[in-house]
Amino acid sequence: ExxxxxxxxxxxxxxxxxxxxxxxxxxxxxxxxxxxxxPKIPYRETITKVANAMYRHKKQSGGAGQFGEVHLIVEPIVEGVETTAKFKIDGKETQLNVKAKEEFELPWGGKWEFLNCVVGGAIDASFMPAIKKGITQRLEEGPLTGSYARDIRVFVYDGKMHPVDSKEIAFIIAGRNAFREAFKNAAPKILEPIYMVEVMVPGDCMGDVMSDLQNRRGMIEGMNSEKGFQILRARVPLAELYKYSTTLSSLTSGRATFTQEFIEYQQVPADVQEKLLKAYEAEQQEED
Structure with a gap:
């Protein structure tokens, strides 16, 4: 598949x-x-603080040009916490006037929100779908590792147009790149899928199996006995489960079985994030 x-x-x-x-x-x-x-790991990307950015797309090549400028703010979506829409812009506390708000559930989990806060006609309303499209493109290919991004609120609050050169493509590019810059300034984090692993293991192998799971960054959740076997439950990152069945068989002489089930995404440790960023950067250089 x-x-x-x-x-x-x-x-x-x-x-x-x-x-x-x-x-x-x-x-x-x-x-x-x-x-x-x-198999690659389906990581996710998100942000942990507020940040703003602007991007001006300007292209002139003989004939008709392209021009679009977008100023925006990104904010993490925290379940149960509403936004105040009040931010420090250019060193000044500013209360944004939210003219329109759209919320989107993402097919890969989480959601994002798009808020139009532009006043004074700095950007015509007809260009808002283009800005939104540019941001959506970047959500589908996150700025950190190209993974899907999620749980982000975006406020578009200012920008500029040109009477002749402002076109849909210009605002798609400006929106996409402004979002990328703001995202990178917003203490971004990589999220990894966590699985609940349940191992049925003979008692004499329990220590080796538990030690192996902990070496895989596993968090032991509980233990109990059943039909002469020990049942061990642990939360383990999917990235650490590759070829686990082979290792488990080796540790127990083929006498153990296990199941795994996805439970949630959580932030990767700082050292793991650093490795992932370097690996992605090297991959991009190879493609270039």
Whole structure:
């Protein structure tokens, strides 16, 4: 199954052995040389503080030009907390006048809000959909690692137009780039999927299995006994579960079983975020 988000074709199997058999069949029976890689992790991106930015898109090349300027503020959406729409702009406390507000549930989880606070006709209302489109494009490819972004409130409060050169494309670009700059200034964080892992393990292997889960950044949630086995429950990042079935089998001589179920997204530790940022930067340089 092809994942548009991860840009990979994902093959699911009951274990590593089944995947190896499939790979052998493709190579030997069908003469197809396929590169097998670890599945990418569906990270998310968000912000943790308020920030503002502006971007001016100006292009002139002989004929008709392009011009659009957008000033905006980003704010994290916190469940149960309403915005005051009051911010410090150019060193001055400013109460924004919200003319229109739209809220969007995102297909990848979370939501975002778009608020038009432009006064005095600085940007014509007809260009608001273009600005919104530019921001949506950047939400689909987050500024940090290209992952989906979520839980962000955007206030568009000022800008500039040109009587001839202002077009939809100019405000798409200006909106997209202003959002990117504000996002990067808003203490952005990468979120990772967390799974609840339940392991049924013989008592004599309990220590090794628990130690391995903790080495995978797992947080032990509880333990109990059932039919002569120990049941261990832990919250573990998906990024640390690759080939876990093989390791578990090795630790227990094939006597343990486990299940995993997605529960939530949470911020990655600072050192993990730094590694992800460097890896993405290197990937972008390779593509260039």
């Amino acid at each position: 092809y994942s548009r988000e991860l840009k990979q074709t994902i093959i699911n199997g009951m274990g590593e052995q089944q995947i190896n058999i499939l790979k052998w069949n493709l190579n030997n029976n069908y003469k197809i040389d396929v590169e097998f890689l670890a």
